[in-house]
Amino acid sequence: MDVRVQSDPFDYGAESARFAQGDGETGAVVTFLGLVRGTGGLSRMEIEHYPGMTERALAKIADDAGARWPLSDVLIIHRFGTLLPGEPIMMVATASRHRQAAFEAAEFLMDYLKSRAPFWKKEFGPDGAEWVAARDDDETALRRW
Amino acid sequence: MIDVLYFAWVRERIGLPRERIETRAATVADLVAELKAREERYAAAFADTRALRVALDQELSDFSAPLAGVREVAFFPPMTGG
Numbered sequence: 329m330d331v332r333v334q335s336d337p338f339d340y341g342a343e344s345a346r347f348a349q350g351d352g353e354t355g356a357v358v359t360f361l362g363l364v365r366g367t368g369g370l371s372r373m374e375i376e377h378y379p380g381m382t383e384r385a386l387a388k389i390a391d392d393a394g395a396r397w398p399l400s401d402v403l404i405i406h407r408f409g410t411l412l413p414g415e416p417i418m419m420v421a422t423a424s425r426h427r428q429a430a431f432e433a434a435e436f437l438m439d440y441l442k443s444r445a446p447f448w449k450k451e452f453g454p455d456g457a458e459w460v461a462a463r464d465d466d467e468t469a470l471r472r473w
Numbered sequence: 474m475i476d477v478l479y480f481a482w483v484r485e486r487i488g489l490p491r492e493r494i495e496t497r498a499a500t501v502a503d504l505v506a507e508l509k510a511r512e513e514r515y516a517a518a519f520a521d522t523r524a525l526r527v528a529l530d531q532e533l534s535d536f537s538a539p540l541a542g543v544r545e546v547a548f549f550p551p552m553t554g555g
Contacts, residue, residue, distance in 0.1 A: 376481055376484075378478070378531070381528055381547070384531055406554065417555075418554070441554045441555040442553070443551065443552055444533070444552065445552060446480070446547075446552050447552055448549065448550065449553045459482050460553045461551075466553075
């Protein structure tokens, strides 16, 4: 299990390739990449986080996924600081013997990352800056697990 | 003494990221009442606690939770990760 919180960009291709190196038992790898959208003339995004709690929360989410599905590995990378449209925000990767566990665990990680990891996004556009509001859907999404 | 941290618009409204507070508040709600009574900027930030989340020693908690033994309290809006 690998959890990283960083301001620097990451190389999704290189991270995915490294993660996907099979151990002979793993039969399925699922990866997800989140990118900054430039919708509405967004010029940049600033992500604030809670150092210390962030790492703990992400490790717990990864542990919870590992307790629910037979995962051979989990990777979470989440950035903070200033991000420009088109840049990667975060990625998750899951590895398991079979695809269903890998897919479900990746969705679980994403759902929990959205509303249980202490990150806050602020968008800067033509009309100024605005904090991104949490969506009711994000909370609803947790109920399926 | 307790460390109180603020994030996102809560931090902006109060105007500082963290402070050390001398308090005898028994619960988070009591601490919020103390802060609101201090100054208008606190009253504005804590006007609707339903719009806020609280963490005690870096674990999500709630406003009725006791503060005994807690070293760090953090207030912030609902999280928007991912």
